[in-house]
Amino acid sequence: MKIVGVGVGPGMLTSEASKVIQHAEIIYGSPRAIKLAQEYITCEAKNIGDYSKINELPSNAVVLSTGDPNLSGLGKYAGPDAEIIPGLSSLQVACARLRVDIADVVVVTAHGRNPTSAVVKFRQAIESGSTVFLLPSPEMGVDMVASTLESFGLDVPIAVLEHLGYPDEHVEVGNADKTPLVNSLLYCIMTGPAIRLDFNLKNKTKI
Amino acid sequence: MKIVGVGVGPGMLTSEASKVIQHAEIIYGSPRAIKLAQEYITCEAKNIGDYSKINELPSNAVVLSTGDPNLSGLGKYAGPDAEIIPGLSSLQVACARLRVDIADVVVVTAHGRNPTSAVVKFRQAIESGSTVFLLPSPEMGVDMVASTLESFGLDVPIAVLEHLGYPDEHVEVGNADKTPLVNSLLYCIMTGPAIRLDFNLKNKTKI
Incomplete structure:
Protein backbone atom coordinates (compact mmCIF):
# COMPACT_ATOMS: atom_id res chain seq x y z
CA MET A 1 0.00 0.00 0.00
CA LYS A 2 1.06 3.54 -0.70
CA ILE A 3 -0.27 6.51 1.25
CA VAL A 4 0.16 9.60 -0.89
CA GLY A 5 -0.04 13.20 0.26
CA VAL A 6 -1.84 15.25 -2.39
CA GLY A 7 -1.20 18.64 -0.78
CA VAL A 8 -3.68 20.97 0.85
CA GLY A 9 -4.85 22.70 -2.33
CA PRO A 10 -4.71 22.48 -6.14
CA GLY A 11 -1.33 22.29 -7.95
CA MET A 12 0.54 20.87 -4.96
CA LEU A 13 1.05 17.29 -6.14
CA THR A 14 4.74 16.40 -6.48
CA SER A 15 5.93 14.60 -9.59
CA GLU A 16 6.58 11.48 -7.49
CA ALA A 17 3.01 11.57 -6.12
CA SER A 18 1.42 12.16 -9.53
CA LYS A 19 3.37 9.24 -11.04
CA VAL A 20 2.20 6.91 -8.26
CA ILE A 21 -1.40 8.05 -8.84
CA GLN A 22 -1.12 7.65 -12.64
CA HIS A 23 0.10 4.06 -12.28
CA ALA A 24 -2.30 3.08 -9.49
CA GLU A 25 -4.58 0.05 -9.94
CA ILE A 26 -7.07 1.13 -7.30
CA ILE A 27 -7.33 4.44 -5.45
CA TYR A 28 -9.06 5.32 -2.19
CA GLY A 29 -9.54 8.76 -0.66
CA SER A 30 -11.89 11.43 0.60
CA PRO A 31 -13.89 13.32 -2.05
CA ARG A 32 -11.60 16.35 -1.56
CA ALA A 33 -8.41 14.29 -1.90
CA ILE A 34 -9.73 12.56 -5.04
CA LYS A 35 -10.67 15.91 -6.56
CA LEU A 36 -7.17 17.33 -5.91
CA ALA A 37 -5.61 14.34 -7.68
CA GLN A 38 -8.29 13.99 -10.39
CA GLU A 39 -6.20 14.94 -13.43
CA TYR A 40 -3.77 12.09 -12.75
CA ILE A 41 -6.30 9.36 -11.90
CA THR A 42 -6.63 6.66 -14.57
CA CYS A 43 -8.24 3.88 -12.50
CA GLU A 44 -11.24 3.47 -10.21
CA ALA A 45 -11.24 5.87 -7.23
CA LYS A 46 -13.37 4.93 -4.22
CA ASN A 47 -14.39 7.04 -1.27
CA ILE A 48 -13.06 5.93 2.10
CA GLY A 49 -15.67 5.41 4.79
CA ASP A 50 -13.60 4.60 7.85
CA TYR A 51 -10.02 5.89 7.71
CA SER A 52 -8.89 3.77 10.64
CA LYS A 53 -9.51 0.66 8.54
CA ILE A 54 -7.21 1.46 5.62
CA ASN A 55 -5.06 -1.51 6.62
CA GLU A 56 -7.87 -3.77 5.45
CA LEU A 57 -7.61 -2.38 1.91
CA PRO A 58 -5.85 -4.42 -0.82
CA SER A 59 -2.04 -4.32 -0.77
CA ASN A 60 -1.93 -2.60 -4.17
CA ALA A 61 -4.16 0.25 -2.95
CA VAL A 62 -3.03 3.85 -3.34
CA VAL A 63 -4.61 5.86 -0.53
CA LEU A 64 -4.81 9.63 -0.95
CA SER A 65 -4.36 11.91 2.04
CA THR A 66 -4.98 15.66 1.83
CA GLY A 67 -2.00 17.72 2.96
CA ASP A 68 0.83 15.60 4.34
CA PRO A 69 -0.02 12.08 5.60
CA ASN A 70 2.20 12.74 8.62
CA LEU A 71 0.48 15.93 9.76
CA SER A 72 -2.86 14.90 11.21
CA GLY A 73 -3.28 12.70 8.13
CA LEU A 74 -3.58 9.02 7.30
CA GLY A 75 0.06 8.22 8.11
CA LYS A 76 -0.88 7.12 11.63
CA TYR A 77 -2.97 4.27 10.20
CA ALA A 78 -0.14 2.97 7.99
CA GLY A 79 0.76 -0.69 8.39
CA PRO A 80 4.37 -1.87 8.62
CA ASP A 81 4.76 -2.44 4.87
CA ALA A 82 3.07 0.74 3.70
CA GLU A 83 5.05 3.42 1.91
CA ILE A 84 4.29 7.05 2.76
CA ILE A 85 4.82 9.77 0.15
CA PRO A 86 4.77 13.24 1.72
CA GLY A 87 2.69 16.17 0.46
CA LEU A 88 2.48 19.88 1.18
CA SER A 89 0.66 20.56 4.42
CA SER A 90 -1.44 23.48 5.63
CA MET B 1 10.50 37.81 -6.75
CA LYS B 2 9.42 34.25 -6.16
CA ILE B 3 11.22 31.93 -3.77
CA VAL B 4 10.44 28.36 -4.79
CA GLY B 5 10.99 25.25 -2.72
CA VAL B 6 12.27 22.47 -4.98
CA GLY B 7 12.08 19.70 -2.38
CA VAL B 8 14.90 17.87 -0.69
CA GLY B 9 15.45 15.26 -3.40
CA PRO B 10 14.53 14.38 -7.00
CA GLY B 11 10.85 14.14 -8.04
CA MET B 12 9.57 16.41 -5.27
CA LEU B 13 8.71 19.52 -7.28
CA THR B 14 5.02 20.39 -7.10
CA SER B 15 3.15 21.24 -10.28
CA GLU B 16 2.86 24.87 -9.08
CA ALA B 17 6.62 25.06 -8.51
CA SER B 18 7.50 23.46 -11.86
CA LYS B 19 5.18 25.88 -13.72
CA VAL B 20 6.83 28.88 -12.04
CA ILE B 21 10.27 27.51 -12.99
CA GLN B 22 9.19 26.80 -16.59
CA HIS B 23 7.97 30.39 -17.03
CA ALA B 24 10.87 32.07 -15.22
CA GLU B 25 12.91 34.76 -16.99
CA ILE B 26 15.93 34.40 -14.73
CA ILE B 27 16.67 31.76 -12.08
CA TYR B 28 19.05 31.80 -9.14
CA GLY B 29 19.96 28.95 -6.82
CA SER B 30 22.60 26.68 -5.36
CA PRO B 31 24.07 24.04 -7.72
CA ARG B 32 22.03 21.34 -5.92
CA ALA B 33 18.77 23.32 -6.17
CA ILE B 34 19.34 24.03 -9.87
CA LYS B 35 20.04 20.35 -10.52
CA LEU B 36 16.81 19.29 -8.77
CA ALA B 37 14.82 21.69 -10.98
CA GLN B 38 16.88 21.16 -14.17
CA GLU B 39 14.25 19.44 -16.29
CA TYR B 40 11.92 22.45 -15.97
CA ILE B 41 14.47 25.22 -16.48
CA THR B 42 14.15 27.03 -19.83
CA CYS B 43 16.09 30.24 -19.03
CA GLU B 44 19.47 31.19 -17.64
CA ALA B 45 20.18 29.76 -14.15
CA LYS B 46 22.84 31.45 -12.05
CA ASN B 47 24.52 30.26 -8.88
CA ILE B 48 23.87 32.35 -5.79
CA GLY B 49 26.97 33.53 -3.97
CA ASP B 50 25.56 35.27 -0.91
CA TYR B 51 22.08 34.09 0.09
CA SER B 52 21.52 37.02 2.46
CA LYS B 53 21.59 39.37 -0.55
CA ILE B 54 18.76 37.82 -2.56
CA ASN B 55 16.76 41.00 -2.03
CA GLU B 56 19.21 42.75 -4.37
CA LEU B 57 18.26 40.39 -7.22
CA PRO B 58 15.92 41.61 -9.99
CA SER B 59 12.21 41.66 -9.14
CA ASN B 60 11.45 39.03 -11.81
CA ALA B 61 13.97 36.60 -10.30
CA VAL B 62 12.89 33.07 -9.40
CA VAL B 63 15.07 31.90 -6.52
CA LEU B 64 15.30 28.17 -5.88
CA SER B 65 15.55 26.87 -2.32
CA THR B 66 16.23 23.21 -1.57
CA GLY B 67 13.62 21.64 0.71
CA ASP B 68 11.07 24.15 1.97
CA PRO B 69 12.05 27.86 1.95
CA ASN B 70 10.52 28.18 5.43
CA LEU B 71 12.54 25.40 7.06
CA SER B 72 16.06 26.69 7.42
CA GLY B 73 15.78 27.90 3.81
CA LEU B 74 15.79 31.18 1.92
CA GLY B 75 12.38 32.30 3.21
CA LYS B 76 13.98 34.32 6.00
CA TYR B 77 15.65 36.59 3.40
CA ALA B 78 12.38 37.27 1.55
CA GLY B 79 11.47 40.92 1.05
CA PRO B 80 7.93 42.22 1.69
CA ASP B 81 6.78 41.69 -1.90
CA ALA B 82 8.29 38.25 -2.44
CA GLU B 83 6.05 35.23 -2.94
CA ILE B 84 7.08 31.98 -1.26
CA ILE B 85 6.11 28.65 -2.80
CA PRO B 86 6.59 25.78 -0.34
CA GLY B 87 8.44 22.57 -1.12
CA LEU B 88 8.91 19.20 0.59
CA SER B 89 11.39 19.43 3.44
CA SER B 90 13.80 16.92 4.97
Missing part, protein backbone atom coordinates in the same frame (compact mmCIF):
# COMPACT_ATOMS: atom_id res chain seq x y z
CA LEU A 91 1.38 24.18 8.13
CA GLN A 92 3.79 24.86 5.26
CA VAL A 93 1.41 27.04 3.27
CA ALA A 94 0.50 28.99 6.41
CA CYS A 95 4.21 29.53 7.17
CA ALA A 96 4.79 30.69 3.59
CA ARG A 97 1.91 33.18 3.77
CA LEU A 98 2.78 34.56 7.22
CA ARG A 99 6.58 34.37 6.77
CA VAL A 100 7.16 32.10 9.74
CA ASP A 101 10.02 29.60 10.02
CA ILE A 102 8.68 26.10 10.65
CA ALA A 103 11.35 25.56 13.32
CA ASP A 104 9.74 28.36 15.36
CA VAL A 105 6.28 26.75 15.40
CA VAL A 106 4.58 24.43 17.87
CA VAL A 107 1.94 22.36 16.07
CA VAL A 108 -1.28 21.56 17.94
CA THR A 109 -3.95 19.24 16.52
CA ALA A 110 -7.26 19.94 18.26
CA HIS A 111 -9.20 17.18 16.53
CA GLY A 112 -6.79 14.47 17.61
CA ARG A 113 -7.48 11.54 19.88
CA ASN A 114 -6.88 13.47 23.08
CA PRO A 115 -8.56 16.90 23.24
CA THR A 116 -7.38 17.53 26.82
CA SER A 117 -3.70 17.12 25.94
CA ALA A 118 -4.19 19.42 22.95
CA VAL A 119 -5.49 22.17 25.25
CA VAL A 120 -2.59 21.63 27.67
CA LYS A 121 -0.03 21.71 24.85
CA PHE A 122 -1.59 24.85 23.40
CA ARG A 123 -1.60 26.73 26.73
CA GLN A 124 1.99 25.70 27.54
CA ALA A 125 3.22 26.84 24.13
CA ILE A 126 1.43 30.19 24.36
CA GLU A 127 2.63 30.75 27.93
CA SER A 128 6.24 30.10 26.90
CA GLY A 129 5.99 32.70 24.12
CA SER A 130 5.97 30.24 21.20
CA THR A 131 4.12 30.65 17.95
CA VAL A 132 1.41 28.02 17.53
CA PHE A 133 -0.12 26.48 14.42
CA LEU A 134 -3.52 25.05 15.33
CA LEU A 135 -5.62 22.58 13.38
CA PRO A 136 -8.87 23.59 15.10
CA SER A 137 -12.01 21.81 16.29
CA PRO A 138 -15.44 23.20 17.17
CA GLU A 139 -14.27 23.47 20.80
CA MET A 140 -10.76 24.75 20.06
CA GLY A 141 -11.19 27.62 17.65
CA VAL A 142 -10.43 31.30 17.36
CA ASP A 143 -12.42 32.23 20.50
CA MET A 144 -10.40 29.80 22.62
CA VAL A 145 -7.19 31.21 21.10
CA ALA A 146 -8.25 34.79 21.91
CA SER A 147 -9.27 33.97 25.48
CA THR A 148 -6.01 32.09 26.11
CA LEU A 149 -3.96 35.04 24.85
CA GLU A 150 -6.00 37.40 27.05
CA SER A 151 -5.55 35.20 30.10
CA PHE A 152 -1.77 35.49 29.67
CA GLY A 153 -1.95 39.19 28.78
CA LEU A 154 -0.34 38.59 25.39
CA ASP A 155 -0.79 41.01 22.47
CA VAL A 156 0.33 38.93 19.49
CA PRO A 157 -1.26 38.43 16.06
CA ILE A 158 -3.96 35.82 15.45
CA ALA A 159 -4.31 34.66 11.84
CA VAL A 160 -7.20 32.68 10.41
CA LEU A 161 -6.24 31.00 7.12
CA GLU A 162 -9.11 29.66 5.02
CA HIS A 163 -9.07 27.48 1.88
CA LEU A 164 -5.26 27.61 1.66
CA GLY A 165 -4.07 27.09 -1.90
CA TYR A 166 -7.56 27.36 -3.41
CA PRO A 167 -8.64 30.32 -5.61
CA ASP A 168 -10.80 31.65 -2.75
CA GLU A 169 -7.97 31.46 -0.20
CA HIS A 170 -8.33 34.11 2.49
CA VAL A 171 -6.02 35.05 5.33
CA GLU A 172 -7.23 37.44 8.02
CA VAL A 173 -4.91 38.70 10.73
CA GLY A 174 -6.19 40.26 13.95
CA ASN A 175 -5.50 39.88 17.65
CA ALA A 176 -7.34 38.99 20.86
CA ASP A 177 -9.28 42.29 20.78
CA LYS A 178 -10.19 42.08 17.12
CA THR A 179 -10.47 38.40 16.38
CA PRO A 180 -10.46 37.40 12.72
CA LEU A 181 -13.70 35.92 11.39
CA VAL A 182 -14.08 32.30 10.36
CA ASN A 183 -16.35 31.86 7.34
CA SER A 184 -15.77 28.24 6.39
CA LEU A 185 -15.07 24.77 7.75
CA LEU A 186 -11.71 24.46 5.93
CA TYR A 187 -9.41 26.64 7.97
CA CYS A 188 -6.48 26.71 10.35
CA ILE A 189 -5.12 29.21 12.85
CA MET A 190 -1.69 30.59 13.60
CA THR A 191 -0.89 32.83 16.53
CA GLY A 192 2.27 34.15 18.12
CA PRO A 193 5.14 36.59 17.89
CA ALA A 194 6.83 34.96 14.86
CA ILE A 195 4.05 36.12 12.47
CA ARG A 196 5.45 38.90 10.30
CA LEU A 197 3.11 41.72 9.39
CA ASP A 198 5.55 43.79 7.31
CA PHE A 199 4.77 42.13 3.99
CA ASN A 200 2.23 42.30 1.23
CA LEU A 201 -0.05 39.49 0.19
CA LYS A 202 -3.05 39.14 -2.03
CA ASN A 203 -6.13 37.84 -0.25
CA LYS A 204 -4.85 38.94 3.14
CA THR A 205 -6.74 41.28 5.44
CA LYS A 206 -5.32 43.01 8.48
CA ILE A 207 -8.10 44.04 10.87
CA LEU B 91 11.57 17.06 8.09
CA GLN B 92 8.65 15.66 6.11
CA VAL B 93 10.62 12.92 4.38
CA ALA B 94 12.23 11.94 7.70
CA CYS B 95 8.78 11.76 9.33
CA ALA B 96 7.50 9.62 6.44
CA ARG B 97 10.43 7.21 6.72
CA LEU B 98 10.34 6.92 10.53
CA ARG B 99 6.51 7.08 10.86
CA VAL B 100 6.50 10.13 13.09
CA ASP B 101 3.68 12.69 13.23
CA ILE B 102 5.02 16.19 12.52
CA ALA B 103 2.95 17.56 15.42
CA ASP B 104 5.02 15.42 17.80
CA VAL B 105 8.38 16.85 16.65
CA VAL B 106 10.47 19.75 17.93
CA VAL B 107 12.62 21.14 15.10
CA VAL B 108 16.13 22.34 15.95
CA THR B 109 18.37 24.05 13.40
CA ALA B 110 21.99 23.79 14.53
CA HIS B 111 23.46 25.87 11.72
CA GLY B 112 21.20 28.85 12.42
CA ARG B 113 22.26 32.29 13.56
CA ASN B 114 22.40 31.41 17.23
CA PRO B 115 24.18 28.11 18.02
CA THR B 116 23.81 28.58 21.81
CA SER B 117 20.02 28.84 21.64
CA ALA B 118 19.95 25.74 19.41
CA VAL B 119 21.79 23.74 22.08
CA VAL B 120 19.43 25.05 24.79
CA LYS B 121 16.35 24.24 22.70
CA PHE B 122 17.68 20.76 21.93
CA ARG B 123 18.43 19.94 25.58
CA GLN B 124 15.07 21.27 26.80
CA ALA B 125 13.18 19.22 24.18
CA ILE B 126 15.10 16.04 25.00
CA GLU B 127 14.68 16.58 28.75
CA SER B 128 10.91 16.99 28.35
CA GLY B 129 10.66 13.70 26.45
CA SER B 130 10.00 15.20 23.02
CA THR B 131 11.13 13.80 19.71
CA VAL B 132 13.62 16.12 17.99
CA PHE B 133 14.42 16.65 14.33
CA LEU B 134 17.89 18.18 14.05
CA LEU B 135 19.46 19.90 11.08
CA PRO B 136 23.03 19.34 12.29
CA SER B 137 26.28 21.30 12.22
CA PRO B 138 29.86 20.11 12.74
CA GLU B 139 29.48 20.94 16.45
CA MET B 140 25.93 19.62 16.86
CA GLY B 141 25.94 16.16 15.36
CA VAL B 142 25.26 12.57 16.32
CA ASP B 143 27.90 12.53 19.11
CA MET B 144 26.28 15.53 20.79
CA VAL B 145 22.87 13.85 20.47
CA ALA B 146 24.18 10.63 22.04
CA SER B 147 25.92 12.41 24.92
CA THR B 148 22.79 14.49 25.63
CA LEU B 149 20.61 11.36 25.74
CA GLU B 150 23.14 9.68 28.06
CA SER B 151 23.27 12.70 30.36
CA PHE B 152 19.49 12.41 30.83
CA GLY B 153 19.61 8.60 31.04
CA LEU B 154 17.31 8.22 28.03
CA ASP B 155 17.21 5.07 25.91
CA VAL B 156 15.43 6.22 22.75
CA PRO B 157 16.25 5.65 19.06
CA ILE B 158 18.68 7.89 17.18
CA ALA B 159 18.24 7.94 13.40
CA VAL B 160 20.70 9.34 10.89
CA LEU B 161 19.04 10.02 7.53
CA GLU B 162 21.36 10.60 4.58
CA HIS B 163 20.60 11.77 1.03
CA LEU B 164 16.83 11.70 1.64
CA GLY B 165 14.92 11.21 -1.58
CA TYR B 166 18.02 10.40 -3.64
CA PRO B 167 18.71 6.91 -5.06
CA ASP B 168 21.46 6.40 -2.45
CA GLU B 169 19.20 7.40 0.47
CA HIS B 170 20.21 5.64 3.65
CA VAL B 171 18.58 5.62 7.07
CA GLU B 172 20.38 4.09 10.02
CA VAL B 173 18.72 3.73 13.41
CA GLY B 174 20.71 3.16 16.60
CA ASN B 175 20.78 4.60 20.08
CA ALA B 176 23.21 6.33 22.45
CA ASP B 177 25.20 3.10 22.93
CA LYS B 178 25.34 2.19 19.26
CA THR B 179 25.33 5.50 17.45
CA PRO B 180 24.53 5.40 13.73
CA LEU B 181 27.37 6.32 11.39
CA VAL B 182 27.40 9.48 9.30
CA ASN B 183 28.99 8.95 5.88
CA SER B 184 28.11 12.16 4.08
CA LEU B 185 27.59 15.90 4.49
CA LEU B 186 23.93 15.76 3.39
CA TYR B 187 22.17 14.33 6.39
CA CYS B 188 19.80 15.04 9.26
CA ILE B 189 19.08 13.42 12.60
CA MET B 190 15.91 12.42 14.42
CA THR B 191 15.82 11.15 17.96
CA GLY B 192 13.09 10.45 20.49
CA PRO B 193 10.31 8.15 21.59
CA ALA B 194 8.00 8.87 18.62
CA ILE B 195 10.24 6.99 16.16
CA ARG B 196 8.50 3.74 15.22
CA LEU B 197 10.69 0.72 14.69
CA ASP B 198 7.94 -1.79 13.86
CA PHE B 199 7.96 -1.22 10.12
CA ASN B 200 9.88 -2.26 7.04
CA LEU B 201 11.79 0.07 4.77
CA LYS B 202 14.25 -0.30 1.98
CA ASN B 203 17.59 1.38 2.61
CA LYS B 204 17.09 1.33 6.36
CA THR B 205 19.48 -0.33 8.80
CA LYS B 206 18.79 -1.05 12.43
CA ILE B 207 22.03 -1.44 14.40
